[in-house]
Amino acid sequence: HKVEAAIKTEPEVLEEVKEEVREKTEEEPAEEEKEARQEEKTKEEVKKEKPVKEKKADEAKGSKRQKVMQCKVTLLDDTQFECELDKHAKGQELLTKVCDHVNLLEKDYFGLANWETPTGKIWLEPTKEIRKQVSGAVYEFTFNVKFYPADPAQLTEDLTRYFLCLQLRKDIIRGVLPCSFVTLSLLGSYTAQSELGEYDPEVHGTNYVADLNLAPAQSKELEEKVMELHRTYRSMSPAQADMLFLENAKKLAMYGVDLHQAKDLDGVDIMLGVCSSGLMVYKDKLRINRFPWPKVLKISYKRSSFFIKIRPSEQEQYESTIGFKLPNYKAAKKLWKVCVEHHTFFRVSTVEPPSSRRFLVLGSKFRYSGRTQAQTRQASSMIDRPAPRFARSASKRLSHNLDGGMCVKQLRQWDVAGSSIRRAAAAEGKGRREVCSAASPSSSSC
Structure with missing residues (x-):
C-alpha cells in the first residue's frame, strides 16, 4: 500500500514506469518474430542438405510395399x-525364375500348382496375372511335372529325368501311382542306387534304406527286398538308375494320369483320368473305358456337365456324344482345361497364336499357350551346353553324366535281376493285381 501511495503521489515516477512497460511490450514481439524466422531458415537449410538418394530411398520403401508380392515355391526335392x-507379374515370369534357379532347360513338361485341398490342385496359367488366380499375402506353389512324357528316354538331359523320378516317387508316396510289392521293390532299389550309390558294406551298414521314403506303408519286408536288389548292382551310375526307374514306372497303369471325380448318366461314381494318350474312365479302381485322343472330336462342358464327342468307328455311321456329371461348374471347367492342355501338348505340332479379333467371342477364352511336345523335342535337340552337374536330394552327390547316349545292352543286363524277380513272383502268385488292370499287357500304359 505504501508503494501504491508513493506512485500516486509522485506522477513523474508513474510516467517512467509506464514508458518502461510499453518499451518491453514493443520489444517482445520483435524478438519472437526473429526467433520464428530463424527456425524457418534452419528448416529450409536442413531440407536442402538432405541427400537426394535418401529421399528416393524413403519413397521407394513406401512404394515397394505396394508394388511387389512375395512368392514361395516348394521344389521337387522339398x-x-x-x-x-511385381504385383502385376504373370505366371510365366515366376515359372521362368524357378526353372532358372534349378538350371532346367526342358521346362515345358513342368508347371506351378496351387493346392486348394491336399488332393486337389489348380495349375498356374502362364498368361494371366498371378494375383488374379491365387489369393493370399504370400503366394505359395509347388513345382511339379505337368505333362508326363510317354517315353522318358526321349528327354535330353539327366536333370530332367531326375526331376521326373522325384515326381514319380511323390506320386507313389501319395498313393496316386499304385504299385505291386514287386514293382515297389524294384523301383526302390533303383532309388537307392540313384541316391546312395553303389552298395558298400562299410559305408551303408545293415538297414541303410530305412531313411528313404519308398512307399505309403513302408514295411520291413519291402526294405529288405530293396536292399537285396540294390546289392546286386555294379558300376551303375545314378543317371542310369534313374533311366531304369523310368523305364519301369512308365509301364504302370496310372503313370501320368490326372484323376477327376465324376458320375456317369446313371449317377454311378466314376473317375475320369487324363493322360498323354487320351481320356480314361475308371470304376472301383478299374479302367472300364478309354478314349484315345485320335478318336475324340470335341470336348466341351456346360454348367457341371462334361461332354466328349467321339469319332465313329468303321462299323458306326454317326458320331456319338458321351456325357458325365461333375461336382460343380468349377470342376467341369477344370477338367476341360486339363483335356485341352494335354491334347494340345501331345497331339498338336504347333500352337496357333490367339486371334486378335475381340468381337463375337463365344465360350471360354482359355487356350494352351506353351510349346507342344514336338516343339519341345526340337528345341531340346538343339541344346548346346555341358551336361549340368547337380546334387541329389538324399546323398548330395554330384550326378555322373548320362547325356549323349548310354549302353542299352548294359542297362538290360542290370534289369535282368528285376525282370527275373517279377517273373518268379508272377509264377508263384505273389504278384498282386495292380490297380486298373496294370498286370495285363493291354493296359500296361495309358
Missing part, C-alpha cells in the same frame, strides 16, 4: 525357393 515379383 527345398524352398522364394522371390519377389
